[in-house]
Amino acid sequence: MMRALTALLLFGLAAVACQGAENATSRPDIIIASDLPTSAYNSADIVALEQAIGFAIRQQPTIEGYKLAYWSLDDALGAQHSQVRARANVRRMVANPSVLGIVGPHSSFIGAVEIPEANSAHLAMVSPTTTSSCLTVAERPCSPTAASLRPSGSNNYFRIAPRDPLQGKAMAAYAAAKLGLRHVAAFNESGPEGTLYVKEFAKEFGVHGGVLVYEQTYDDTPDDFSAFLIQAKARGADAIYAVADVSQNTCKAAAQMNGVMPGAIFLAMDGITLDDDCITDLGSSPPDVWATYGYVDPTTNADPRVKKQVAEYRKAYPKTSDIGAYVFAAYDCSRLLIDAIRRAISANGGKLPSRAQVVSALAQTQNFVGVTGTYSFDENGDALSPMMSIYRVHDGRWEFVQVHNFAAP
Amino acid sequence: MVAQGLTNREIAARLFISERTVDGHLEHLREKLGVNTRSQVTAWVVRRESAPITVAVPPPAVALAPPRWALAHPRAWLGAALVLALLAAGVGVLRLTAPPPPIIRTVAGSPCAKQVYPGGCYGGDNQTALGAHLARPTSLAVDSKGVMYIADYGNHRIRKVVRGVISTVAGGGKGELVDDALGIAVSKDSLGYASAVAVDRQDQLHLLTSRKGVLEVWRIDANGFMHRVVAVGSSTITISQVAPNLPVGGLAISNEGVLFIADRTGNRVLRFDGRLSTYAGTGETLGDGGSATSAQLSWPIGLALDKYENLYIADTGNNRIRRVDRAKGTITTVAGGAGEFEGNSGDEGLAKDALLSFPFDVAVARDGTIAFTDTGNHRLRAVGPDGRIYALAGTGRWGFSGDGFPASEAEFDGPEGLTIDSKGNLFIADTENQRIREMPNIFGSA
Numbered sequence: 090m091m092r093a094l095t096a097l098l099l100f101g102l103a104a105v106a107c108q109g110a111e112n113a114t115s116r117p118d119i120i121i122a123s124d125l126p127t128s129a130y131n132s133a134d135i136v137a138l139e140q141a142i143g144f145a146i147r148q149q150p151t152i153e154g155y156k157l158a159y160w161s162l163d164d165a166l167g168a169q170h171s172q173v174r175a176r177a178n179v180r181r182m183v184a185n186p187s188v189l190g191i192v193g194p195h196s197s198f199i200g201a202v203e204i205p206e207a208n209s210a211h212l213a214m215v216s217p218t219t220t221s222s223c224l225t226v227a228e229r230p231c232s233p234t235a236a237s238l239r240p241s242g243s244n245n246y247f248r249i250a251p252r253d254p255l256q257g258k259a260m261a262a263y264a265a266a267k268l269g270l271r272h273v274a275a276f277n278e279s280g281p282e283g284t285l286y287v288k289e290f291a292k293e294f295g296v297h298g299g300v301l302v303y304e305q306t307y308d309d310t311p312d313d314f315s316a317f318l319i320q321a322k323a324r325g326a327d328a329i330y331a332v333a334d335v336s337q338n339t340c341k342a343a344a345q346m347n348g349v350m351p352g353a354i355f356l357a358m359d360g361i362t363l364d365d366d367c368i369t370d371l372g373s374s375p376p377d378v379w380a381t382y383g384y385v386d387p388t389t390n391a392d393p394r395v396k397k398q399v400a401e402y403r404k405a406y407p408k409t410s411d412i413g414a415y416v417f418a419a420y421d422c423s424r425l426l427i428d429a430i431r432r433a434i435s436a437n438g439g440k441l442p443s444r445a446q447v448v449s450a451l452a453q454t455q456n457f458v459g460v461t462g463t464y465s466f467d468e469n470g471d472a473l474s475p476m477m478s479i480y481r482v483h484d485g486r487w488e489f490v491q492v493h494n495f496a497a498p
Numbered sequence: 499m500v501a502q503g504l505t506n507r508e509i510a511a512r513l514f515i516s517e518r519t520v521d522g523h524l525e526h527l528r529e530k531l532g533v534n535t536r537s538q539v540t541a542w543v544v545r546r547e548s549a550p551i552t553v554a555v556p557p558p559a560v561a562l563a564p565p566r567w568a569l570a571h572p573r574a575w576l577g578a579a580l581v582l583a584l585l586a587a588g589v590g591v592l593r594l595t596a597p598p599p600p601i602i603r604t605v606a607g608s609p610c611a612k613q614v615y616p617g618g619c620y621g622g623d624n625q626t627a628l629g630a631h632l633a634r635p636t637s638l639a640v641d642s643k644g645v646m647y648i649a650d651y652g653n654h655r656i657r658k659v660v661r662g663v664i665s666t667v668a669g670g671g672k673g674e675l676v677d678d679a680l681g682i683a684v685s686k687d688s689l690g691y692a693s694a695v696a697v698d699r700q701d702q703l704h705l706l707t708s709r710k711g712v713l714e715v716w717r718i719d720a721n722g723f724m725h726r727v728v729a730v731g732s733s734t735i736t737i738s739q740v741a742p743n744l745p746v747g748g749l750a751i752s753n754e755g756v757l758f759i760a761d762r763t764g765n766r767v768l769r770f771d772g773r774l775s776t777y778a779g780t781g782e783t784l785g786d787g788g789s790a791t792s793a794q795l796s797w798p799i800g801l802a803l804d805k806y807e808n809l810y811i812a813d814t815g816n817n818r819i820r821r822v823d824r825a826k827g828t829i830t831t832v833a834g835g836a837g838e839f840e841g842n843s844g845d846e847g848l849a850k851d852a853l854l855s856f857p858f859d860v861a862v863a864r865d866g867t868i869a870f871t872d873t874g875n876h877r878l879r880a881v882g883p884d885g886r887i888y889a890l891a892g893t894g895r896w897g898f899s900g901d902g903f904p905a906s907e908a909e910f911d912g913p914e915g916l917t918i919d920s921k922g923n924l925f926i927a928d929t930e931n932q933r934i935r936e937m938p939n940i941f942g943s944a
Contacts, residue, residue: 166856166874167896167911167930169742173797173814173856174840174874181839201736232711233734 117158118441120187121146121426123419124178124203125195129165134413135195138217140406141416142192145423152427153434155441160188164199175199179206188212189447190426192419197221200246204238208245211445215425216248217418220383222285225252225469229281235469244470245448249418249425249462251475251495253282256358256381257290259477259493260330263379264356265297270328273356274303274321276342278310278333286332286358302326307333314342318349328353334360340370340378347376359383362480363487371482378482381493385476387417387460389489395460418476421459428457462492600940602891602905605925606648606659607632607933618932620653620670627664627934632657635927635934636745637694637800637859640919641701648927648934649695649705649915651745654688656695656705656718659934668692668705668718690714691735693745694760694915699753706759708733708746713761715749715770727757728770734763742930745914748859750801750809758809760798767798767811767822778811778822778829790822790829800859800870800915810868812857817841819849819860819870819881832868833857833881842875842894849887854879858914861924863941869916869924876910878926878937891926891937898931905937 123142125135139161146159160182164175175194182188183206190213194200197219204224207214223231224238224246239245251259264270275290277283284306291301302324305317321329329346333339343355355378361367362382371378387395402420403412429451433442436450457464465473477493606627610619618633633652640646646659647667655669669689690709697703703718704727713733717725733746748760757770758777766779767790778790778798785793796815803809809822810832818834833849834857844852855874862868868881869890877892891905892913900908915927922941927934 167876169912169930171742171856171874171912172736172744176815177840177856184838196741198736198738198741233736237734 116156117187118155119152119157119189119430120160120185121157121190121192121423122160122162122182122188123192124162124164124175124182124199125193126165126170127161127163129170130168132165133410134415137406137411137413137416138195138419140411141402141419142423144402144405145420145427149424149427152431153439155434157427158187160185164195170196170199172199172202176202176206179203179212183207183210183212189430189442189444190215190451192217192422192426194219197224200224201233201238204246205233205240208239208241208243211241211243211245211443211448213426213429213444213448213451214246215422215451216246216250217422218250218415219248220250220253222252222254222282224248225471227282228254228285228288243448244452244468247425247451247454247466247470247472249421249459249464249472249475250415251383251477252471253383254285254289255475255477255495256383257286257288257330257332258293259479259495260356260358260379260381261290261293261299262297263381263479263493264328264330264354265294265299268328268354268379270354271299272302272325273299273328273330274305274317274324274326275301275330275332276305276307276314276317278307278331278337278339279360283332287330290330301330307337310337312338312341314338314345315349318342318346322350326350326353328356330356331361332358335364335367335370338370340364340367343376343378344370344372347372347374354379356380368482368485368487375482375485379490380480382478382480383476384414384418385461385478385492386414386489388412390460394458398460417460421461421464424459425451425454425457425464429454599904599906600891600937601903602908602935602937603901604628604928604933605662605936606630606646606657606664607635607928607931609932618652620650620655623657623665624663627659627662630657630664632932632934634742634929635915635932636929637748637915638917638925638927638934639695639697639703640917640923640925641697641703642920643701644919644921645701646919646925646934647695647697647703649693651691651693651743654690654692656689656692656703667703667722668724691737691743691746693743694747694749696749696751698751698755704749704751704757706747706749708735711735713746713759713764715757715759728759728774730759730761730768730770730774731764733761742912744797745799745858748799748801748812750803752803752807758801758803760801760811762797762799762814765795765797765815767795767801767809777809778820784816784831786830786835788828790827793820793829795820800857802860802862802868804862804866805864810860810862812860812870814856814858814873817854817856819854819857819868832885833870833879833887840874842872842877844887845879845889846886848885849881850885852879852887859916859927861916861918863918863922865941867941869918869941871913871916871926873912873914873929876912878905878910878913878916878924890924890940896930898928898933901935908935910935 127136143159162178164170166174194203200219275287303321331339339361355376357380359382362380433446433450455465461476474496479490480487481490608629619631622630632650635648636651637649648657650657655666658667690707692705692707694706713730715727717727747762750758759768767777769775769777776791779795781792781794795813798811799814800812807824811820813820817840818831821832822829831850834854836851836853840855841853854872857870858873860870866883872879876896878890880888880890892910896911897909910928911930913926914929917925924937924940
């Protein structure tokens with residue numbers, strides 16, 4: 090009996106020991122994490138981002154021999170994303186020494202609480218989706234300020250999505266160079282950030298010989314834009330630039346423009362782009378409408394390299410809902426992080442790098458070729474040529490026109 | 499009888515029912531108890547029999563009497579029924595006389611015509627509160643006459659409900675809030691981000707708001723005019739028009755009119771009695787057992803005082819309910835604290851060994867029971883005078899359901915505020931569901 094019990098005990102100990110060894114070998118050396126509201130209301134697009142990050146990491150299961158893994162956290166609290174859970178999730182990432190980078194934050198609002206936590210730990214963040222100028226170099230009062238988001242005093246946050254006001258710059262360049270416009274009037278329903286759109290528009294338009302002839306800011310959402318349109322026409326505007334979204338009656342303004350300023354062109358930002366409600370609001374005789382979009386959809390790219398990567402992704406995720414907006418931006422951000430970690434390992438003599446070394450490598454990224462663009466970063470973490478596309482309304486639907494290249498407009 | 503080792507056939511024979519019926523009841527029982535086997539049911543009964551359970555009699559008027567809601571949890575309710583059944587079987591009579599489990603109902607708020615997340619809209623003033631539209635209600639207070647005040651945070655308004663009719667008492671305008679000397683009617687002026695309400699002993703409404711980056715407490719007098727009580731200091735809050743803004747803090751008022759103010763972003767609680775001082779927080783380490791002013795708080799929001807004026811703090815970011823002893827000035831954890839991060843565990847055990855998920859608000863019943871919103875778990879939980887933690891309401895899944903049914907089966911979505919009125923009714927701000935819900939008469943009258 091004793092012999093049997095002893096044998097059983099030894100067998101049990103051996104089993105436990107083997108299990109421990111297996112865990113040890115399967116434990117990743119490096120973790121890339123994300124924090125997305127995947128369980129929130131209507132989160133199919135968010136889940137698709139998570140898929141894209143996971144796909145990039147499965148394509149690259151090791152970096153210089155170190156095992157790489159993906160840790161996805163969820164910052165939804167019920168139907169919505171939550172600052173309180175987001176902050177706690179980043180603290181969990183910080184507490185795990187294998188986490189060397191985060192793909193995120195997902196929204197600027199969440200970024201306001203996540204960036205300081207990651208920054209204090211020198212943990213790199215690469216965001217595919219955040220666009221608020223307050224996260225980097227806003228030329229307006231922000232709460233919190235970009236400096237207060239970086240308590241360590243150095244930058245850890247990088248993004249490939251454009252700062253919001255750059256949409257104004259891109260639209261102005263296109264309007265002047267491609268549409269030949271020279272006199273534009275603008276209205277803004279987007280508060281202080283919207284003012285920066287208009288400022289960027291006017292500045293870039295001026296570079297191309299154009300003039301912003303009239304500008305109006307609305308605190309409320311108007312139904313009737315005729316007073317503004319009459320003023321714009323009186324000042325010789327041949328186009329309107331709108332910084333507002335569909336719910337702020339932007340596309341109704343475009344329809345009204347057709348009556349007051351026949352033949353004029355309507356320019357806008359991503360608050361209306363690809364929105365079918367805008368098509369409805371434009372009515373049966375819409376004007377020419379052009380708008381920017383802070384994303385690049387690589388499925389329209391003819392480059393064989395990009396087509397191959399997109400095809401591989403579609404093979405893994407064939408559903409239409411798998412290829413939503415910013416999916417390939419999340420994929421590129423994951424690959425940017427992997428690339429930076431690889432360089433940080435090399436710079437560290439083949440040893441695992443510190444978090445600060447990964448941040449440093451990320452900052453030194455030069456012309457990383459992704460499927461949504463080619464990326465380098467400035468000292469604030471903004472991409473030198475962030476994602477930007479131009480769309481237009483044609484035959485009652487949105488149509489892709491071109492990718493805007495800030496580096497060579 | 500299961501615990502006594504009886505087979506289904508033997509139980510059926512004793513109760514004069516079919517063996518299949520016994521099997522059905524047993525299956526239901528296993529499901530309710532969350533166990534898989536007969537032996538686990540037996541173990542559960544043995545465990546429950548060793549715990550104090552009061553059945554079918556009003557709670558005795560002694561300090562340590564188990565609260566009535568001890569039977570709110572389905573396990574407690576079923577346990578009581580099971581014990582009764584065992585007793586009744588012994589004399590051949592089956593009499594279930596345990597009180598019904600507490601139900602839940604909506605008392606204010608209804609979805610907008612086009613419910614969009616982030617949800618909420620404004621509407622319904624001077625009509626039945628059940629039909630009104632709210633936007634992220636965060637905090638509640640009920641005065642001695644039963645008037646309920648709601649911090650209708652997303653609408654930048656304070657609403658009140660009197661005999662089932664809702665109206666706006668402050669906010670909603672676009673003007674600047676002007677000091678009391680001018681006697682400005684508050685409903686015409688901007689409240690800023692007013693996320694907390696409280697009433698004092700004279701039934702005067704107070705609110706905590708962040709305006710232009712400054713945290714302030716205002717009082718509204720009987721004529722509806724605003725009086726600034728104190729400006730606490732800067733309040734660096736992140737504001738979004740398209741996402742749920744976190745409350746700016748919390749507010750509690752003592753019988754003597756002393757204000758306790760939770761400054762969320764300042765990670766501190768202040769005391770104001772004409773002079774402003776730090777009461778808790780600003781420390782570097784958690785600091786349990788030490789001075790409250792040396793302790794670390796992390797995004798404190800809800801506050802409540804017990805009858806001895808000990809202060810309870812929903813220490814949201816630390817996933818704890820803390821208590822500041824009035825006499826000693828020391829701080830302790832009364833719920834949460836089993837781990838560094840959020841969790842959902844510990845029911846029926848010691849509350850300080852439980853895991854919570856971002857508790858946003860706290861209230862104290864007359865018998866000392868501490869109720870709180872376990873916001874990240876979409877539940878309400880409570881700590882009894884015995885220090886044990888119990889489930890009050892919520893399944894743990896987010897959603898909206900359960901009105902008219904036992905509160906344990908209801909769904910919430912990020913419930914933030916709660917309060918207990920003088921009759922022992924518990925009101926809950928079911929924040930992301932844009933509703934106020936009630937568990938009537940759960941704590942007994944004051």
